[in-house]
Amino acid sequence: MAAAMKEGVALEEMFLQLKNEFVMKKKLDPKTVRAHFLARVKEGPPRKIDMLERYKLSLFFLLPVALAILLGAILLGDTLLEISEGRHYCALETNQFLMEMVRPIFNCELCRNMTRIERIPKISRQEFLEKYAYTTIPVVITGATDGWKALDTFSYRYFKKLYTHHRGGMESVDKDCQFFNWGYPFESMQHVFNMTDAQADLEPGEESWYVGWSNCHGDTAKVLREHYETPYFLPEKSETSTLDWIFIGWPGPGAFMHIDKVGRPSWQAQISGRKKWKFVPVPECAGICKDEYEVIVEKGDIMILDSNQWYHSTFVMPGEISITIGSEYD
Structure with a gap:
C-alpha cells in the first residue's frame, strides 16, 4: 500500500513539475506541451529496481504489442477501464498513459x-x-x-x-x-x-x-x-x-x-x-x-x-x- 501511495504522489509531483517547466516555455503550443508530457509519463519517475521491477521491465518488450491491441480495442469502442486497474497498480500506470495518449485536446x-x-x-x-x-x-x-x-x-x-x-x-x-x-x-x-x-x-x-x-x-x-x-x-x-x-x-x-x-x-x-x-x-x-x-x-x-x-x-x-x-x- 505504501509503495502504491508513493508512486501516486510521485506522479502528481511530476505533473506539477512539468507544469512549472512549461510556464518557462510559454511559446510551446498545446500539442508540443502534450507530446512532452507523454514522453515524461512513459519514462516515469526514477525508481530503485527490485525483483518486481525487473519483472515489470522484462514486460517492456511486450508493451508495443499490448499497446497496439489496447488501442485497437479503443477504436472499436471498448473501454480501457475493463483492464483490472484497481487490482494492479502497474496496470493503472499503463492505463493512465493510454488514456492520456487518446484524450482530446482540452480547451x-x-x-x-x-x-x-x-x-x-x-x-x-x-x-x-x-x-x-x-x-x-x-x-x-x-x-x-x-x-x-x-x-x-x-x-x-x-x-x-x-x-x-x-x-x-x-x-x-x-x-x-x-x-x-x-x-x-x-x-x-x-x-x-x-x-x-x-x-x-x-x-x-x-x-x-x-x-x-x-x-x-x-x-x-x-x-x-x-x-x-x-x-x-x-x-x-x-x-x-x-x-x-x-x-x-x-x-x-x-x-x-x-x-x-x-x-x-x-x-x-x-x-x-x-x-x-x-x-x-x-x-x-x-x-x-x-x-x-x-x-x-x-x-x-x-x-x-x-x-x-x-x-x-x-x-x-x-x-x-x-x-x-x-x-x-x-
Whole structure:
C-alpha cells in the first residue's frame, strides 16, 4: 500500500513539475506541451529496481504489442477501464498513459479565469445546464441530498449485508464490474467484507483503508436506488448511467491522481464524512490555468466533475467514515 501511495504522489509531483517547466516555455503550443508530457509519463519517475521491477521491465518488450491491441480495442469502442486497474497498480500506470495518449485536446480557455471551485447552496436546472452541466467546470452543490434515505442507512455493514445476501452481487463486482483498492491490501470485494470488525471500524491500532467499486448487478442496483435520487438539478432530459459508483473508507489517502475514460460527466454524492478533492488541469493548460484546485466536499454535498478532462485525487478528512455514491449522466 505504501509503495502504491508513493508512486501516486510521485506522479502528481511530476505533473506539477512539468507544469512549472512549461510556464518557462510559454511559446510551446498545446500539442508540443502534450507530446512532452507523454514522453515524461512513459519514462516515469526514477525508481530503485527490485525483483518486481525487473519483472515489470522484462514486460517492456511486450508493451508495443499490448499497446497496439489496447488501442485497437479503443477504436472499436471498448473501454480501457475493463483492464483490472484497481487490482494492479502497474496496470493503472499503463492505463493512465493510454488514456492520456487518446484524450482530446482540452480547451484551456474554460479554466483561464477559474480561481477556485465554487460551492453553491442551491441551483436551478437551467442555471446548472448553462454553467456547469457540460462545460467540464467542477462545482459542488451543497445540501443537495436532502431527504435521501442513504444518509441514514448506508454504512460498511449495510453494504456487507447487501452484497452477501444478494446472490451473485459480490461476484459480479469482481468479474463483470470494477473494483478499486487504491493501493490498499484488498484483492476483491470478498476480501473487503471479510475484514475484522475492528478494522472495519478503524479501532485504535488498526490501519486506515479506502476502496471503491462499480455496481452492475441488477438486484443490488434496485435496492441501492431505493435510498437515493437523481440529483434534482440535472438537465430534465439527461439520463444517468445504469452503473452505481461507491467509494468508502477512513481518513487518509483515497484515490491517487488519475484521469478517467468514462465518456460522460459525473456526479458524486457525499453520504458520510468529508473528502478533499484535488484537481490538476491537463498539461496543455500549463501557464494558462492554475496549477491545481482544491475543494472540500461535506456530508450532503454533491460533487460535479468531468473526470475525463481533469486529473483528480481525493483525501478523506479526519472524522467519520467517508461514503460516496455516484454515477454518470448525459
